[in-house]
Amino acid sequence: MKLRHLMLATAAVAALSATAQAENVLKWGANRDIGSLDPYSFGDSFTINVLNHVYEGLVRYNKDLKIEPALAESWEILDDQITWRFKLREGVTFHNGNPFTAEDVVASLTRVSHETSPLKGNLPAYVSSRVVDDLTVDITLNGTYPLLLNDLTNIHIFDKEWMTENDALMPTDVGAGTEGYATYNANGTGPFVVESRQPDAKTVFVVNPDWWDEPQHNLDRIELTPVNSAATRVAALLSGEISFTNDAPVQDLPRLAAAPNVEVLEGVDLRTVMIGFPFRDTLTTGEPNPFKEKPVREALYKAIDLDLIHQKVMRGKSRNAGATVAPPIPGYTEALDELPVHDPDASKALLAEAGVPEGLEFEFNCLSDGLVNEEQFCQAIASMWSRIGLSPKLDVAPRAVQSPKRTNGKTDVYTLGWATLPLLDSYSPLLQIFHSKDGNAGVFNWGGWSYPELDALIDAAGSELDLDARLALQTQALEMVKDEMIMIPLHQQPMAWAVTEGVAEMPLFPDAKPRLWFAKMGG
Amino acid sequence: MIAFLLKRTANAAFVMLAVALLAFVIFRFFGDPVEMMVNEQATQQDRIELRERLGLNDGFVTQYTRFVTNAVQGDFGISYRNQQDVMVLIKERFPATFELVLVATVISLVVGIPAGVITAVYRDSRLANMLQLGSIVGVSLPSFVVGILLILAFSVSLGWLPAFGRGETVDIGWWSTGLLTPSGRAALVLPAISLSTFQVTLVMRLVRAEMLETLRADYIKFARARGVPTARVQWRHALRNCLMPVITLTGMQIGNLIAFALVTETVFQWPGMGMLFIQAVTFVDLPVMAAYLLIVSFIFVALNTLVDITYAWVDPRLRDDSARGNG
Numbered sequence: 001m002k003l004r005h006l007m008l009a010t011a012a013v014a015a016l017s018a019t020a021q022a023e024n025v026l027k028w029g030a031n032r033d034i035g036s037l038d039p040y041s042f043g044d045s046f047t048i049n050v051l052n053h054v055y056e057g058l059v060r061y062n063k064d065l066k067i068e069p070a071l072a073e074s075w076e077i078l079d080d081q082i083t084w085r086f087k088l089r090e091g092v093t094f095h096n097g098n099p100f101t102a103e104d105v106v107a108s109l110t111r112v113s114h115e116t117s118p119l120k121g122n123l124p125a126y127v128s129s130r131v132v133d134d135l136t137v138d139i140t141l142n143g144t145y146p147l148l149l150n151d152l153t154n155i156h157i158f159d160k161e162w163m164t165e166n167d168a169l170m171p172t173d174v175g176a177g178t179e180g181y182a183t184y185n186a187n188g189t190g191p192f193v194v195e196s197r198q199p200d201a202k203t204v205f206v207v208n209p210d211w212w213d214e215p216q217h218n219l220d221r222i223e224l225t226p227v228n229s230a231a232t233r234v235a236a237l238l239s240g241e242i243s244f245t246n247d248a249p250v251q252d253l254p255r256l257a258a259a260p261n262v263e264v265l266e267g268v269d270l271r272t273v274m275i276g277f278p279f280r281d282t283l284t285t286g287e288p289n290p291f292k293e294k295p296v297r298e299a300l301y302k303a304i305d306l307d308l309i310h311q312k313v314m315r316g317k318s319r320n321a322g323a324t325v326a327p328p329i330p331g332y333t334e335a336l337d338e339l340p341v342h343d344p345d346a347s348k349a350l351l352a353e354a355g356v357p358e359g360l361e362f363e364f365n366c367l368s369d370g371l372v373n374e375e376q377f378c379q380a381i382a383s384m385w386s387r388i389g390l391s392p393k394l395d396v397a398p399r400a401v402q403s404p405k406r407t408n409g410k411t412d413v414y415t416l417g418w419a420t421l422p423l424l425d426s427y428s429p430l431l432q433i434f435h436s437k438d439g440n441a442g443v444f445n446w447g448g449w450s451y452p453e454l455d456a457l458i459d460a461a462g463s464e465l466d467l468d469a470r471l472a473l474q475t476q477a478l479e480m481v482k483d484e485m486i487m488i489p490l491h492q493q494p495m496a497w498a499v500t501e502g503v504a505e506m507p508l509f510p511d512a513k514p515r516l517w518f519a520k521m522g523g
Numbered sequence: 524m525i526a527f528l529l530k531r532t533a534n535a536a537f538v539m540l541a542v543a544l545l546a547f548v549i550f551r552f553f554g555d556p557v558e559m560m561v562n563e564q565a566t567q568q569d570r571i572e573l574r575e576r577l578g579l580n581d582g583f584v585t586q587y588t589r590f591v592t593n594a595v596q597g598d599f600g601i602s603y604r605n606q607q608d609v610m611v612l613i614k615e616r617f618p619a620t621f622e623l624v625l626v627a628t629v630i631s632l633v634v635g636i637p638a639g640v641i642t643a644v645y646r647d648s649r650l651a652n653m654l655q656l657g658s659i660v661g662v663s664l665p666s667f668v669v670g671i672l673l674i675l676a677f678s679v680s681l682g683w684l685p686a687f688g689r690g691e692t693v694d695i696g697w698w699s700t701g702l703l704t705p706s707g708r709a710a711l712v713l714p715a716i717s718l719s720t721f722q723v724t725l726v727m728r729l730v731r732a733e734m735l736e737t738l739r740a741d742y743i744k745f746a747r748a749r750g751v752p753t754a755r756v757q758w759r760h761a762l763r764n765c766l767m768p769v770i771t772l773t774g775m776q777i778g779n780l781i782a783f784a785l786v787t788e789t790v791f792q793w794p795g796m797g798m799l800f801i802q803a804v805t806f807v808d809l810p811v812m813a814a815y816l817l818i819v820s821f822i823f824v825a826l827n828t829l830v831d832i833t834y835a836w837v838d839p840r841l842r843d844d845s846a847r848g849n850g
Contacts, residue, residue, distance in 0.1 A: 032802070041606040043560055116576070118560050121569055172606040173576070183606045199605065199615070200802070201689055201794040227687050227792045228801070231671050235686045239678045369805070400556075400807040440566045 024521040025221045026503065028514075029233050029242030033200050033226035038182040039156050040111060040171050043118045045421060048154060049513045050224065053205055054095075055156030055188035058086055058105065059149050063507060063518060065328065065424060067149050071100065071157055071189060077465065081144045088135040092212045094159040095186075095193045102131040107160035107169060109139070117171040122422065123151055124440055144463040146470050147423055154422040162187045191215060191517045192222060200226060217517050237262055240500055243521075246514045248498040250315065250372060261501045265508045268319045269495040270326045271419035273371055274487040275300075275381070278412045279449040283362050290356045291413070291447075297485040299350035300413075303388045304381055305342045310491060313377045317494035324418070324429060324481055324489050328510055331426025331474035336482055347388040356390075364392040365411040367399050372493040374415060406446050414446060417493065421511055426474045430458045434481050447486075454480050527835055535828045542820040543594060546813045547587050556603050556807040590813065599814035604806045609814045613796060618698045619689055620795030623787070624780040626715040628773060631722035636762070636769070638723070639730025643738065644757050654727070661724040666783065670717040670790035677713060685710050687792035714791040718784060722776060726769060733765035740764075775830060778823040 034047040039055060041047075058072035072086040092100035109129045113120045125145040130138050141148065163169045166181035186194040189212070192205035205222040207215070225242065227233040230249040236242045238259055248256055248264060257264045277291040277300075290296045306320045323336035364385075366378035375396050382392045395402075395411065405411045420428040435441035435458050436450035457477040464470040481487070497514075499506050505520035557574050574580055578589070593599065599609035638658075642651040678686035690706030692699040701707025737743065738761055746756045785797030792798070796815060803811035 032805075035604045036606050038606065042604055044604075115572070118573070121566060124566075172601070179601055179607060198692075198794065199612070200792075200798050225688060225792070228798075229790050229792065232674060232687050232790060232792060235671075235674045235679050239682055239686055241678070241686055398805075400805075437567070439568070443567055443570075 024219050025223060026219050026244055026516065026519060026521060027242045028222055028224045028516075029227045029236055029245045030224060031226070031230070031233065031245075031247040032228055034203065034224070036183040037186040037194060037197060038172065038180060040117055040119050041180070041183060043121075048156070048422075050203075051156065051186070051188075052190065052513075053192040053222070053516060054186050054190045054194055055158070056190045057155050057157065058088075058152045060153055061424070065509065065511065067153060071105075075149075078138070081465070082141045084139045084141070084148055085132070086137045086139065088137065089212060090135060092189050093210060094162065094189055095208060096159065096162060098159050098161050098187075100157070100159075100189055101134050102137045104157055104160045105129065105137045106131055107163060108158045109155065111158065111163070111169060111171055112155055114171055116173040122154055125151075144465055146462070146465050146467070147425060147427055150423040150425055156188065158182070159187050191217070192219075195221075215517065217519050218521060219516060219519060222516055237498055237500065243500045243502050244497070244506060244514075244519075246497050246512070248496040250317065250494065250496065253317075253496055256498050263499050263501070263503075265497040265499065265506060266317065267495050267508045267510060268317075268326075268492045269419065269512055270328065270421070270424075270510045271371070271417045271493055271512075272321055272324055272326055273377075273415065273417045273490045273493055274324060275490065276414050276416055276447050276487045278409070279447045280409060283412050284410065285361050287360070289412075290354060290360065291362075293354050294485060295350045295354045296356060297488070299347040299354070299356075299388065300385060300390075301340050301485055301488045302343045302350070303347040303384050304340075304488075304490070305384060306339060306490065307342070309377050309380055313373050313380055314491065314494060317496075318372075318491040321489040321491050322482070324434075324478060324487060325420060325426045326492050326510070329420050329424065329426050331471050331478060333475055333478075336475070336478055340488075344384075344388050351388060351390075358389050359391045360389075361391045361393060362412040364394050365402055365406060365414040366394065366396045367402055367415065368396050369398045371415065371417045372495075377490070378415065409446065409448060416444065416446075416487070418444075419511065424511065426478060427458075427461060427470075430474060430477050430481075431462065434458070434477070434486060449486055451480070451484065451486075524835075528832065531828050531831055535824045538824050539817070539821060540591070543591050543813075543817060544587065546816040547590055556809055560603055594814075594817060599817075600810040602803070602808050602811050604803070604808045604811075609810045612799060612811065613814060613818060614697060615699075616794060616796045616799045618700060619793060620781060620784050620788070620797065622701060623711065623714055623718060623784055623793060623795060624777060626711055627719035627722060627780055628777065630715055630719040631726050632769075632773065634719075635723045635726025636730050636766075639727040640734055640757065640762060642727065643731045643734035646735075658724040658727055661720045664720065665786075666717055666720060667786050667790050669720050670714070670787060673713045673717055674790075684713050686713075689794055714787050714793050717790070718780060718787045721783075722780065725772070725776070729769055729772060730762075730765055733768060734761060737761045737764050771830065775826060778819070778826050781822060782819050 032046065034050045035042045035044050036047070037051065039048045039051040056070050058070060059067050060070040062068045071089055071092060073089050075084055075086045077084055088100065088102060088105065094100060106129045109123070109126065111117065113123050113126050125141040125143065125148065127140045127142050129140065132138055139148070163182070166185070168181040172178055172180040172183060191208055191211045191213070193208045195204040195206045197203040203224040205224070207220050227236055227242070230252065233245055233247070234249065234252045234256065237245060237256065240261060253264055253266070256262045277297055278289055279292055280289055283289050310316060310318050310320050320339055321337065322339045323332055325332050327337070364378065364382055366374055368375055378394060378396060382394045385392045392413065406414055416433070418429045418433060420426065431441050433442070433444045434454060435445065436455050437445050437448065454477055457473055457480070461470050461473040461477065464473060495512050497506065497508055503519065503521055505518070507515065507518045509515060556577070557570050557579070560573065578586065597610055601607060602609050602612055605612060638654050642654050645651050674686045677684045688710055689701050690710035691704040692701045692707055693703045701711055743756060743761055746760055747753070784795060785800060787793065788795045788797040789801055799811060800815040802808070803815065
């Protein structure tokens with residue numbers, strides 16, 4: 001009985017002190033939880049995004065998604081063209097009070113690029129780094145590489161002393177079964193400090209009073225709660241139990257918008273939804289593969305009624321795309337964005353001319369847990385292709401099931417959404433999707449195409465340090481992708497956040513990343 | 524008796540091995556964790572190396588043997604997604620699920636038994652008919668629908684109870700409980716009701732059937748004849764004799780509830796084992812999925828074996844029968 005009283009008293013005191021000190025509490029209901037407190041433990045961008053409130057990189061994106069100095073004040077490329085020198089910000093401290101120095105940067109870069117780190121791909125050009133003096137670091141790359149800053153926006157800096165004390169210098173390793181201190185604890189330089197975490201229940205962040213930068217937000221406390229079920233999330237928002245969600249379900253938007261205490265923030269995501277074709281000699285049925293011929297791909301492209309998908313499936317909230325990258329992405333031009341003409345008769349003629357047999361069977365691989373309304377738009381497209389005399393076999397399953405089929409070439413036509421994150425540059429899809437499969441390049445080249453000319457353009461862009469020259473090369477490459485119809489773009493998908501009336505300002509970013517250090521509450 | 528015990532234990536062990544094999548086979552064909560673990564920029568080489576480090580390239584028998592050997596020692600490895608020891612993850616989640624199941628069980632008894640007695644005693648009254656009708660609704664509505672309806676009514680419209688989560692919890696050793704705080708108790712109400720709807724019906728129907736049987740028994744007639752008050756006859760003498768099967772059923776159903784809690788936990792964002800499993804499925808977190816399946820089946824098998832053994836202990840005839848029947 002005594003124990004129980006003590007517990008009650010403690011709980012009451014905790015509850016009291018929590019309400020007394022925190023005035024602006026943002027209750028964030030996300031559609032899932034972060035994996036752990038260690039941003040380097042799993043290749044999960046949501047975890048990295050959330051932990052960006054706690055940890056920071058050398059550079060960061062500002063409100064207009066332009067790169068600006070963060071923990072580094074300035075940088076230059078040295079004469080050898082492959083070493084970058086960063087001048088670090090003075091007077092920055094970690095949450096535990098340790099000063100931020102060059103040692104921390106080197107230790108963090110070593111950790112993230114370690115061979116057991118699932119995120120080493122985030123620093124593709126990195127070779128080594130060294131301390132020049134307390135506030136200067138040199139980073140050496142494997143060649144001239146223009147996108148180091150874009151990469152660094154996402155590389156969070158840890159405190160070396162803290163990692164050493166807690167034996168967390170190396171990333172956790174699932175293969176060896178080793179856990180890590182950083183999985184349960186966090187110590188960054190960012191605007192918020194982790195106060196407590198209960199996995200799958202609640203993670204609490206409180207404002208960091210010693211942050212080096214001038215805060216643009218007025219939050220005292222962020223309570224992140226995962227609410228997986230869409231219906232429950234909507235209910236929690238309507239009843240005011242959460243004040244913000246970065247995933248308002250598309251089908252519930254009218255209901256949310258009609259509620260007096262909820263405001264829906266809608267936008268178009270950077271993610272471009274595309275359809276890819278196989279370039280192998282045979283289809284999964286064993287028949288010869290007609291998709292290697294451009295007229296056949298063109299026939300399938302022309303058979304798709306983009307407007308119908310936009311209106312019916314995406315409820316008018318998507319943006320039809322002609323280019324494989326979204327307008328805000330460097331390398332995009334309006335000419336690239338020209339939409340195809342919907343013409344099923346022309347499609348039939350093209351197929352006949354190419355000698356494609358009537359009723360050609362092929363697999364069409366879609367995800368049930370992937371893009372917005374993916375299952376529905378896949379069904380729509382499959383029936384549009386049936387109308388021009390093909391027999392697509394729709395194969396819809398969760399990502400976990402479909403990924404192995406896609407990467408091993410065990411399917412034919414497939415969907416892919418690409419947001420160019422974390423680079424926010426058209427170099428990302430060019431290298432990862434459109435380049436031939438070759439070492440670091442073409443990892444998502446699931447169709448197995450190879451255009452040497454295109455590869456040459458992309459490689460040239462990848463070592464061009466002059467921005468305008470590089471973007472010209474990339475635009476040229478994107479034009480080639482469009483002309484050849486290697487993949488056909490459909491649309492940029494809609495995104496929707498929702499806030500309750502207590503939230504005054506919540507900037508919506510096209511990369512779908514919540515940046516609560518720009519959020520304001522109250523009136 | 525010792526032979527019987529050994530036999531039952533061996534049976535249980537065999538069932539567990541079979542479950543382990545099933546779990547293993549399912550997950551082997553389930554999907555590829557590597558694609559979920561690395562991010563978009565990882566190279567093909569990175570993927571191949573990771574696959575090798577996780578031991579996903581080893582032969583089937585090697586992987587299965589390794590899995591069972593580790594599992595027997597309570598070592599399920601570390602979660603791919605959370606990078607934490609799987610046993611620790613499950614241990615953290617178990618109290619939440621257990622409290623939910625416990626409260627749901629209490630509700631099912633407290634509501635189900637009186638309802639069963641009433642429907643048996645006042646068979647054709649309006650109240651009994653309503654209860655019977657309600658029980659059909661309880662059986663036929665899936666629990667996620669019940670959950671959503673409860674949320675709509677009590678959270679959104681009335682605003683009385685929270686729609687999700689576990690409220691504030693208090694730690695007693697490694698056990699975290701929500702029963703000691705007001706917010707914890709409030710958060711428990713809706714999920715527990717939603718989980719117990721099916722169970723309430725089950726208990727009610729069982730009690731009703733048993734009561735109808737018992738009320739016809741001679742000793743009840745004698746009691747009546749002796750002038751014992753009707754209520755006392757019904758609630759004390761008759762009901763007591765009906766409770767044995769109810770207790771057995773409730774014990775056996777605990778395993779079921781733990782497994783069923785998965786749906787309720789998803790709807791109410793209840794941070795229990797089912798929630799953990801659902802998340803593991805989304806991320807192909809093989810160690811967590813395998814451990815969950817094994818632990819839940821272990822609870823099932825253990826409860827069944829215990830009930831069997833208790834029965835055999837109470838009733839020697841069963842012991843002989845089973846020995847003869849199988850031998």
